[in-house]
Amino acid sequence: MTAVSDTPATVVAGVWEALRTVRDPELDTDVVSLDFVADCSVDEDGIAHVRLRLPTYFCAPNFAFLMVADAWDAVSQVPGLADVDVELIDHFASDAINAGVAARAGFVHSMAGSEVGEAVDELHDLRRTFTERAMMAGTDLVVRPLVRAGTTPEQIAAMTLGDAPDSPDLRRLRARRRELGIPDGDDAPLVVDPVGRTVGVDALPLHLRKARSYQVGVDANTSICRGQLAARYGL
Structure with a gap:
């Protein structure tokens, strides 16, 4: 040995x-x-x-x-x-x-x-539910910089994954979509709902607000968990 x-x-x-x-x-x-x-x-x-x-x-x-x-x-x-x-x-x-x-x-x-x-x-359904939420949160991380840069709702609704700048957030979004069985190639729509349907320009504002709420929740819960772990183990 x-x-x-x-x-x-x-x-x-x-x-x-x-x-x-x-x-x-x-x-x-x-x-x-x-x-x-x-x-x-x-x-x-x-x-x-x-x-x-x-x-x-x-x-x-x-x-x-x-x-x-x-x-x-x-x-x-x-x-x-x-x-x-x-x-x-x-x-x-x-x-x-x-x-x-x-x-x-x-x-x-x-x-x-x-x-x-x-x-x-x-726990299969639970896993899928949180993967769907992760995909929504990932959409916020990818799309929010585009909005800040002046990309219009019409442009965002028409974008594909290949149109978005490559980044760790985009790669993670692709991975979550892949886990859910949602197309993640360059020609796939950038913004889709949790079952893979394209989100049109009319529904985009509400969809992005929901995506933002999921990411805010992830950030808040992550901060809480890190603080609790540090306090518990004296990290």
Whole structure:
């Protein structure tokens, strides 16, 4: 077996990169940037050990379950690992979540009989809802600079993704659309609703106000979570 000190740096780096693909579904930000990764290592047997933490003891268990499950899935794809151990710490539902994710049991089965309470549904719809909100918020981040630069509503309504200046925000918007099954190529309309329908010039003002409200909510919740995490762990 390879000693801990000899564990290839590329494997450890790969685990961290995998974790950067795991997002808090409400904040649409990866768990590494949010400092939700309390510990990450690869031992001499090639087992990745990841410990996740959240801002409060009572963070919503459905969101927590999604992050732990997504982390397990992402890290499992890293070449060079023999096994993966992902654990949520310091959370009231951690035992049920950790056991459920390790058993690949799904959210409903994981919560059944636990102290957390029964779960009614799996989390597919919840995931899509927050991905739709992330797409709307991303629309605000891409379109607002265009408005500030003097682009008219008529011009925005006629624009495609390829017409918008390339930026990290545009690339993230494309990614969220891709996750939702909405066209994200250069010839796709820039502004669409959460099911992919083009938003015309008449409906554009209300649509952009809604998009702005989602982004304001994400910014506010992210700030709160960062503050709570820092206070909780003395960061």
